[in-house]
Amino acid sequence: MAIQTSINGKAVALSAEPDTPLLWVIREELGLTGTKFGCGVAACGACTVHVDGEPTRSCSVPVSEVAGKSITTIEGLKSADGTLHAVQTAWIAAQVPQCGYCQSGQIMAAVALIEKTGRPSDAQIDAAMTNLCRCGTYPRIRKAIRAATGQAAVAVEGAA
Amino acid sequence: MADNTAIDSASEAPLKRKGVKRRAFLIGGVAVVGAGLFGISIADSNAAKDAKARIIGEGEHGFATWLKISEDDVITIYSPHTDIGQGSNTGLAQMLAEELDATWEQVRVVSAPAEPAFANVGLGRGFLADMTGQPAIINGIPQSFLSFIARQMNLQITGGSTALRFTGQITFQKVGAATRLALMETAAKRLNVPMDELTTQDSRVIHAKSSQSLRYGELAAEAATLSLDNEPKLKDPTQYRLIRQSMQRLDIPAKVDGSAQYGMDFAIPGMRVATIQAAPVRGGKLTSVDTAPALAIKGVEKVIKLDNAVAVVAKGYWPAISGLRALAPSFSDGGHADVSTASIFQAHDAIIAKGEADGEAGQGDVQAALGTKPIKAKYQVPFLHHAMMEPFALTAQYKDGKLDIWGGMQDPLATKMLAVEVSGLDADDVTFHPMIIGGSFGRRLPMYMEIVEQVTQLAMQLPYPVKLIWSREEEVAQGAYRPQSSAVLQAALTDKKRIAAYRNDYAQPESAEDETVFPYILPAVSRRHFAHVSNQQTGAWRSVNSTQQGFYNESFMDELAHAAGEDPVVFRRNHLTAGSRHLRVLDEAAARSGWGTPLPAGRGRGVALVESFKTIVAQVVEASVGEDGMPKVHKVTTVVDAGSIVNPDAAMAQIEGGTIMGLSSAIGEAITLEKGAVQQSNLSDYPLLNMAQAPLSQDIHFLNSGAPMGGIGEPGVPPAAPALANALFAAAGKRVRNLPILTQAKG
Ligand code: FES
Ligand code: FES
Numbered sequence: 001m002a003i004q005t006s007i008n009g010k011a012v013a014l015s016a017e018p019d020t021p022l023l024w025v026i027r028e029e030l031g032l033t034g035t036k037f038g039c040g041v042a043a044c045g046a047c048t049v050h051v052d053g054e055p056t057r058s059c060s061v062p063v064s065e066v067a068g069k070s071i072t073t074i075e076g077l078k079s080a081d082g083t084l085h086a087v088q089t090a091w092i093a094a095q096v097p098q099c100g101y102c103q104s105g106q107i108m109a110a111v112a113l114i115e116k117t118g119r120p121s122d123a124q125i126d127a128a129m130t131n132l133c134r135c136g137t138y139p140r141i142r143k144a145i146r147a148a149t150g151q152a153a154v155a156v157e158g159a160a
Numbered sequence: 161m162a163d164n165t166a167i168d169s170a171s172e173a174p175l176k177r178k179g180v181k182r183r184a185f186l187i188g189g190v191a192v193v194g195a196g197l198f199g200i201s202i203a204d205s206n207a208a209k210d211a212k213a214r215i216i217g218e219g220e221h222g223f224a225t226w227l228k229i230s231e232d233d234v235i236t237i238y239s240p241h242t243d244i245g246q247g248s249n250t251g252l253a254q255m256l257a258e259e260l261d262a263t264w265e266q267v268r269v270v271s272a273p274a275e276p277a278f279a280n281v282g283l284g285r286g287f288l289a290d291m292t293g294q295p296a297i298i299n300g301i302p303q304s305f306l307s308f309i310a311r312q313m314n315l316q317i318t319g320g321s322t323a324l325r326f327t328g329q330i331t332f333q334k335v336g337a338a339t340r341l342a343l344m345e346t347a348a349k350r351l352n353v354p355m356d357e358l359t360t361q362d363s364r365v366i367h368a369k370s371s372q373s374l375r376y377g378e379l380a381a382e383a384a385t386l387s388l389d390n391e392p393k394l395k396d397p398t399q400y401r402l403i404r405q406s407m408q409r410l411d412i413p414a415k416v417d418g419s420a421q422y423g424m425d426f427a428i429p430g431m432r433v434a435t436i437q438a439a440p441v442r443g444g445k446l447t448s449v450d451t452a453p454a455l456a457i458k459g460v461e462k463v464i465k466l467d468n469a470v471a472v473v474a475k476g477y478w479p480a481i482s483g484l485r486a487l488a489p490s491f492s493d494g495g496h497a498d499v500s501t502a503s504i505f506q507a508h509d510a511i512i513a514k515g516e517a518d519g520e521a522g523q524g525d526v527q528a529a530l531g532t533k534p535i536k537a538k539y540q541v542p543f544l545h546h547a548m549m550e551p552f553a554l555t556a557q558y559k560d561g562k563l564d565i566w567g568g569m570q571d572p573l574a575t576k577m578l579a580v581e582v583s584g585l586d587a588d589d590v591t592f593h594p595m596i597i598g599g600s601f602g603r604r605l606p607m608y609m610e611i612v613e614q615v616t617q618l619a620m621q622l623p624y625p626v627k628l629i630w631s632r633e634e635e636v637a638q639g640a641y642r643p644q645s646s647a648v649l650q651a652a653l654t655d656k657k658r659i660a661a662y663r664n665d666y667a668q669p670e671s672a673e674d675e676t677v678f679p680y681i682l683p684a685v686s687r688r689h690f691a692h693v694s695n696q697q698t699g700a701w702r703s704v705n706s707t708q709q710g711f712y713n714e715s716f717m718d719e720l721a722h723a724a725g726e727d728p729v730v731f732r733r734n735h736l737t738a739g740s741r742h743l744r745v746l747d748e749a750a751a752r753s754g755w756g757t758p759l760p761a762g763r764g765r766g767v768a769l770v771e772s773f774k775t776i777v778a779q780v781v782e783a784s785v786g787e788d789g790m791p792k793v794h795k796v797t798t799v800v801d802a803g804s805i806v807n808p809d810a811a812m813a814q815i816e817g818g819t820i821m822g823l824s825s826a827i828g829e830a831i832t833l834e835k836g837a838v839q840q841s842n843l844s845d846y847p848l849l850n851m852a853q854a855p856l857s858q859d860i861h862f863l864n865s866g867a868p869m870g871g872i873g874e875p876g877v878p879p880a881a882p883a884l885a886n887a888l889f890a891a892a893g894k895r896v897r898n899l900p901i902l903t904q905a906k907g
Contacts, residue, residue: 039632132850
């Protein structure tokens with residue numbers, strides 16, 4: 001029985017087994033490979049997508065749970081005419097990615113944080129941005145989030 | 161010629177090279193290194209033709225293997241390096257485009273095909289030869305890399321922070337300059353003017369006198385027929401407009417919109433997905449497995465038994481991993497059941513106590529000068545996992561007698577050659593297609609990547625293409641770790657607060673001598689290696705042995721400073737040569753960090769000075785201990801002398817990230833063993849530093865001394881652990897001698 005959901009604004013009927021993690025449905029059934037597999041146990045955040053606007057580690061959510069919900073992946077952030085989301089633009093300006101593998105997840109987490117808080121403080125950034133980056137791009141992720149929300153690049157020490 | 165000797169005397173290749181028809185050709189390719197700069201093309205016209213056939217299309221013209229110019233002025237550079245996110249391909253493009261006077265916006269850089277015609281001769285020359293008229297930069301490279309290179313003959317490796325130092329300086333700048341000359345020569349003929357009246361700018365040759373100019377694209381076809389100058393004159397650095405600029409990295413746009421295709425992302429019609437479990441105790445074999453429980457899972461198609469592993473092939477990753485988890489395979493333990501973290505440390509203690517070293521370096525009569533009551537301390541560090549964010553994934557297809565493999569590797573050409581060996585196919589029938597890499601840090605070298613062998617074995621027996629994915633669990637349990645290592649350090653001080661003698665006895669599988677630069681000038685110093693090998697596979701972990709050796713020496717220097725009652729910066733200064741680069745770097749770090757100025761209660765500063773890959777880094781860490789025992793890093797000041805920098809912002813990113821990786825490993829990371837097997841299972845019990853734990857403030861400063869260019873990808877890592885440990889001592893009075901710090905806090 002197909003699972004009905006919406007991905008990046010498009011209604012889709014998914015044929016995967018209901019226990020399949022959303023991540024693998026996105027990557028293998030829908031072919032949207034911007035969402036990454038890093039650990040499979042909700043530890044790294046590389047697989048972060050939005051489910052009804054909530055940042056969600058898709059490796060640990062069975063696809064049956066997203067029936068009827070609306071999912072956004074990194075591919076869905078650009079506007080219809082291909083313009084990058086302001087957070088993506090900030091990511092390029094700050095030259096954030098190194099290997100880049102974690103960055104789809106980082107950007108999805110950052111977009112959700114900004115949508116929720118408007119102008120996140122350093123403490124809010126610390127609390128929300130728990131995605132791992134082995135390349136150590138955290139300083140630039142912070143810089144990009146601050147820039148995207150009109151805040152100065154250099155944080156006040158002790159604000160966290 | 162020296163190059164020949166190095167190669168011919170190389171020890172036996174680790175695997176037999178069945179079917180590698182081109183081996184002789186490859187050796188020939190390296191052997192001509194001294195003769196020509198521009199790759200194999202000059203030495204071997206067939207290889208030149210092969211290279212051109214692979215990359216040159218309609219309306220495009222090739223130069224020296226690495227470069228093509230299209231008639232609409234697009235300049236494409238073929239990089240023999242794998243850009244793992246350090247920006248080396250952008251840097252290489254800057255270097256070539258600089259000398260070519262190319263319009264930056266029209267420069268593209270792509271991976272060179274994993275073919276012998278694209279073997280990296282500049283790298284070979286950098287590794288194997290002392291360069292005529294250029295400083296002998298070979299000293300910065302670990303011997304293990306050299307012998308590996310000599311054995312494998314592949315020369316497409318990325319490692320040792322060599323891309324810009326070797327390939328860039330030795331080949332790419334010269335290719336750019338020589339191509340520019342060829343374009344000018346063509347223009348001079350066409351405009352009928354003397355060449356010295358011509359200048360170049362923005363991909364045009366300009367004759368100012370007659371106000372004429374020609375586009376590179378118009379000149380390319382004819383210029384490509386000229387032979388290139390082997391030793392073109394390079395620009396004076398004062399004329400640079402691309403080198404030393406923070407050009408935006410060319411790979412970044414595709415990494416923010418999800419379009420970058422990593423090995424994990426590859427797909428091809430009909431492809432199946434496999435996953436695998438190897439013997440948990442390294443060295444063990446698969447003894448039996450009942451395949452039925454996996455085959456009962458919907459989507460599972462096959463269970464394949466390999467010598468030491470079992471693989472499940474399915475329609476997708478989820479059924480594959482579910483099938484694998486349903487199995488209860490039996491593995492032997494290869495006789496390693498009593499290996500544990502503790503047993504390895506005990507073995508280290510025993511061999512160091514016995515005193516029969518496998519290698520020694522240093523000078524002076526250390527034993528006598530140490531006297532009867534040396535200051536002595538024992539340090540221990542654990543195995544470390546690379547933990548790159550993309551787990552291994554390679555796709556292979558065997559069809560019509562040909563094998564194709566897709567994925568991200570640090571050494572594409574050696575990967576191909578390994579697949580040739582495993583498959584038994586002719587080298588011409590095996591193609592490796594390099595893709596973007598989701599982190600590596602030394603992990604993705606085919607010599608210790610069983611997945612190359614595994615996926616080849618699977619593909620050779622399957623009627624469809626197969627993508628083999630290692631679960632993170634497999635990746636953590638089957639690493640090529642930084643070695644677990646111990647050191648016993650001893651020193652004697654004079655009554656003038658100077659070191660009279662210094663000894664570093666360390667135990668681990670291989671000598672660290674090639675990566676260890678001990679910068680202090682002492683009357684007597686000795687470094688002794690005691691070899692101990694366990695059943696675990698060890699490999700190059702970002703900056704190789706410099707992390708543990710940096711931790712040992714710079715922590716112990718701190719202990720000695722305190723024992724002497726001296727400030728740790730002053731104590732180090734007193735043992736460095738006046739006017740040396742090391743001293744300048746240390747002084748600058750002390751000044752910028754506010755060394756010696758008051759700090760809030762509970763905070764301390766620690767300093768460390770480590771040279772690796774020809775780059776000198778001094779770091780001051782400001783830290784405190786949180787209520788939970790977790791070290792809190794408040795501020796890091798880093799001063800770097802890498803000689804010169806090609807792309808300052810990309811270099812900055814490497815130091816920032818390297819520092820965080822160094823702190824992460826020092827604070828929380830450890831691979832431990834029990835009964836011969838790894839105890840950690842995933843990133844949930846192998847804790848990487850996250851955003852909240854990373855320092856909020858990093859002040860990074862480059863001193864461009866003009867010394868020969870050093871590496872930038874690795875040298876940021878080693879100082880972090882000792883600087884942090886020293887800061888924690890200053891803050892709380894507790895000396896950190898075992899890593900990671902968190903285990904020590906708990907235990
Ligand atoms: S893959 Fe989902 S959190 Fe790591
Ligand atoms: S950019 Fe490499 S893991 Fe984050």
